[in-house]
């Protein structure tokens with residue numbers, strides 16, 4: 001149980017947080033043939049683009065409404081219209097996602113009304129799915145933008161189906177999952193004879209495959225038809241607390257009941273997940289997973305020597321913080337510092353004393369004397385200054401390869417993660433030297449001590 | 457969304473009490489927002505936008521109120537930057553054209569590139585010992601901090617991301633107090649010799665007067681606090697570079713004195729020490745006894761920039777980035793400058809020559825000229841010795857070159873020197889003079905490409921009309937997905953390509969990319985596929 005506090009500083013130093021609009025954008029990047037647009041000045045788009053390019057090492061389709069000071073004051077409808085028309089002409093996307101930014105939110109725009117008018121004026125856009133999301137960057141954080149966007153996509157596209165599609169389940173992954181994670185979960189679901197519709201599906205679009213043709217839009221991901229068909233699923237599975245709002249929206253629209261798994265990292269968490277799938281499908285847990293489970297148990301046995309009692313400082317968005325923090329605590333580590341970006345019901349459940357909504361400066365101050373620092377690539381400076389190894393987790397990861405292929409869910413993913421962390425501890429074991437165990441100074445110098453020895 | 461629609465509605469409300477003339481178009485930001493902060497009661501009274509009232513005001517108001525507002529002040533700066541007489545692009549325009557400035561109207565849905573704030577930060581962040589505070593929402597700093605390749609030989613505080621990360625409350629009540637507190641926190645905790653404060657779109661929109669806050673902070677804390685009033689929406693990165701230069705001219709340059717001066721003191725302007733490129737040049741200058749009084753701003757210290765007005769000569773490195781700084785320093789302090797480049801062998805030599813010449817003109821001993829020639833001869837020979845081996849390997853290899861800031865002709869000539877054929881080069885950011893030089897250099901069939909859409913780029917590569925692409929990180933994946941070699945020559949590059957040493961590195965990197973054994977493998981179709989890459993048969997026939 002942790003107390004949750006919010007940093008009181010006026011100046012955030014070395015931000016841990018990234019903005020809501022680009023969180024929303026990333027969700028759109030998990031849709032097939034999609035073009036996300038940031039409704040704001042072009043600079044915001046450029047920063048988001050560079051961030052994603054460096055993390056995924058992929059081409060990122062992302063556009064801007066290119067607002068300037070005059071259009072901001074006068075209202076951005078013309079820019080939105082031009083952007084939509086231009087993008088439709090050039091890129092022929094199947095769906096367009098529009099995230100607002102702080103600039104356009106400050107003025108306040110009636111995008112809903114504007115879109116109606118724009119569609120009327122441009123018949124070619126009449127049937128093009130256009131999903132807009134309010135994501136001011138002076139509020140909330142990356143994972144909020146992601147989950148709001150998924151919720152909005154459901155609002156716009158999913159309707160109650162008349163017939164259920166046998167064996168189909170909806171999978172709503174949180175922003176903290178990688179392409180490898182999603183693939184693993186889909187495979188687990190498939191092992192029970194079920195098919196998952198994943199929304200959004202970064203494992204289809206940003207998994208680093210090479211397309212046959214050049215495409216100005218996303219090169220894979222959830223199709224509009226698949227999203228529309230979600231109303232016919234037999235159940236919804238949400239991974240990460242952030243996805244509850246989307247799952248709830250889906251249930252309210254379609255009556256499909258949902259289950260939230262706040263994490264799929266850890267033995268217990270996966271036991272529950274597999275039993276849930278078994279219940280949904282009426283099939284027993286496949287042999288493969290029984291074997292993987294015992295591999296994980298073995299990994300825990302082998303690694304606990306090195307993890308037990310280790311002090312760890314973690315900086316991550318709430319769902320990732322929860323997944324990693326819980327696992328490490330389960331392995332015997334002590335979570336000495338936990339810093340996050342935004343509110344979540346999980347924070348007070350964290351296995352540590354305090355969770356701070358703050359920045360990497362806060363984390364660095366609290367990480368003194370820790371054995372491991374866990375955060376995204378920006379933790380590299382703190383790690384260097386403190387002389388503590390950095391285990392990279394979360395986005396952005398720009399100074400290592402294969403960020404989107406890192407697996408940390410399922411028995412297998414948990415096993416690998418435990419090995420990786422254990423190896424860092426192993427590598428940084430403090431070995432004894434002749435000077436490692438000095439007697440306390442007092443014993444040598446303090447005359448009263450000596451005196452005591454002499455006097456009877 | 458906020459629960460109210462502040463600006464137009466507030467304006468409509470004010471309309472009832474004031475004449476519009478109090479609020480000129482440019483001070484809409486400021487006029488409204490200041491009112492907004494100071495009289496929050498207005499917030500409750502109105503809740504509907506009034507576009508027509510606002511438009512009317514925009515039409516009615518005259519420019520004579522411009523100087524009332526900071527943004528207006530900024531507009532004047534922007535105009536100044538646009539009418540830069542040192543810019544040859546501008547000189548070619550008539551009066552009216554010039555007023556319009558260089559920014560092309562951005563096309564919504566088809567625009568790419570950073571904002572002016574981004575440009576200002578690129579230009580100033582290389583000053584390594586100061587704190588750079590970004591006043592704005594998390595987007596401006598949180599998404600992109602510590603992501604540049606500017607290297608430091610000492611202080612690291614420039615890599616710390618400081619931002620006010622403003623919240624909804626700040627939007628409603630103004631962010632000035634938060635900014636002031638932020639400056640205090642930074643000075644108390646990090647004690648840098650100076651603080652730079654960057655304005656961004658939203659904080660400009662709500663009317664936070666960063667100049668006023670910086671002034672108050674400077675007086676209170678007794679340290680230079682420099683406002684960089686370049687919100688993203690005023691224009692492009694390039695404009696941001698220039699406006700950052702203006703901030704240096706207004707608040708930094710000439711405010712301190714160097715401990716000593718020598719007849720060999722120079723400034724290098726517009727060089728950001730990306731990947732440590734300054735360190736490929738400095739040994740050459742050191743050898744000649746030339747002292748870099750200030751590099752603006754690569755690996756610079758605040759004190760160096762502040763006392764840079766005592767240099768004897770200056771070199772302008774990237775022609776479009778900070779020409780205003782070079783020109784105004786000439787005007788104010790009589791420091792002559794020339795435009796040069798350290799990319800390519802002949803350009804590096806030329807630049808060294810010109811530096812020596814200028815210094816001698818300003819009174820340095822004449823032997824500098826001869827010493828420079830000796831150094832050039834020795835270093836050119838040393839470089840060629842290492843480069844000549846590549847000629848054979850580069851024979852018939854075709855390059856597609858997309859540079860941003862780097863002058864293309866300079867690199868073009870350098871690559872040709874080692875036997876590469878340039879089949880296309882972008883001249884989007886080049887000046888007329890640059891274009892002319894490229895024209896003279898590239899063969900007839902070569903294209904000078906103004907702008908190439910990714911799809912066309914991909915096609916050119918996929919059809920194997922080029923063997924390698926040199927460009928910035930954005931188009932990296934266009935090349936790689938076409939399974940073609942690619943080399944990063946922009947901001948985020950990991951290798952330093954300046955001077956003689958840099959040219960050798962560049963050629964080595966091109967060679968490594970061209971001859972990596974992966975190409976044959978990745979182009980081979982999977983055994984169950986029939987599609988054949990144009991180059992996968994190479995060597996077999």
Ligand code: SF4
Pocket residue numbers: 041042043044045047103571572573574592595596655656657658687688689
């Ligand atoms: S465009 Fe404006 S809001 Fe966006 S990053 Fe640039 S300064 Fe910030």
